[in-house]
Amino acid sequence: MSTTEPDATATQSWRWPESQWRRHVEAVRAGRPLKPERWPDGARVAVALSFDSDHETIPLRDGHTSPGLLAQGEYGARVGAPRVLDLLARFGAPATFFMPAVSALLHPDEARSYTRDGHEIAVHGWIHERNTLLGAEDEKALVGRALDTLTDLTGQRPTGIRTPSWDFSDSTLRTILDLGFSYDSSLMADDEPYEILAAGRPTGLVEIPVDWIRDDAPYFTMDRYGAVRPHSRPRDVLEIWTDEFDAAYRSGGVFQLTLHPHVIGHRSRLIVLRELLDHIAGHPGVWFATHAELAQAVRAAIPPHEIPEHTS
Ligand SMILES: [Zn+2]
Secondary structure, three states: OOOOOOOHHHHOHHHOOHHHHHHHHHOEEEEEEOOOOOOHHHOOEEEEEEEEOOOOHHHHHOOOOOHHHHHHHHHHHHHHHHHHHHHHHHHOOOOEEEEOHHHHHHOHHHHHHHHHOOOEEEEOOOOOOOHHHOOHHHHHHHHHHHHHHHHHHHOOOOOEEOOOOOOOOOOHHHHHHHOOOOEEOOOOOOOOOEEEEEOOEEEEEEEOOOOHHHEOHHHHOOOOOOOOOOOOOHHHHHHHHHHHHHHHHHHOOEEEEEEOHHHHOOHHHHHHHHHHHHHHHOOOOEEEOOHHHHHHHHHOOOOHHHOOOOOO
16 A cells, blocks of 8 residues: 555646546556456366465565564464465465565575465565655666566566555556566456556556455554554455355456465464365366466457567
8 A cells, every 4th residue: 555645735636637637547547358258178267366475575665674573574484374385285276476576585495385386476576665656767677676586586487466565656567568577466447357558558468456355464454553453353354255256256257366474374364265265166167277377368368469569
């Protein structure tokens, strides 16, 4: 979430001419819907599980270096991630791990274990920086460095990105295209994958949409000294995610979920993931896919000659 809300008085958006509000809205827009008629092997639903392995980078991003805060992230690497990997193995479910490069450098064996176990590792910034606050050069340099770091550690070059802010700066889309990613998973314009338009033009870039509804962090995290301490009963959240899956199943679409090892890895919450996977696996025709596999499957809906060439 951004901490820099635009100042409405300063921008005086009510004085904008139509050309201006249209330009803002159309800068990054949902284009062609990419849900296919059929999923691979005749599956009825695609299930794309993702884990943002942020660990210590959440406090580090903000310059918070106290052992107490870092320990909450350390829990994700030390306890959460192994539990998650064990659970995924039991269900034979491949997943995507979006890992900030600093997190991967702190836990290289964990980063390597993802790809070794048949999961996907993908880019999630350098130190979970608030990419919407960066200049174009800094943003591109950090994403490029993150891409190279994950490639060096795992021997596999990531093809996907989830921005740490779940948002785009003015230059994020350009950066993603220049660095040759095949998909992004940070935006929220649909339940189903779509092609991203840049100022009305198709980009060939697949969006696998996220949503705060299908994210563990908003339900379970709290601010130690803040006035608001959101806390949900894990089993209430299970009901929400089950309803999301059931509706995706009925419509033959995608059920996408974003979890964090340091959040979902706790005993009373991992039960929710286990029961959710039990529920999902109890249905015929479920295709568990990494985000990269999903992006590849839906990209077939874009005619090759309509995919623009991107050059930096
Ligand atoms: Zn994150």
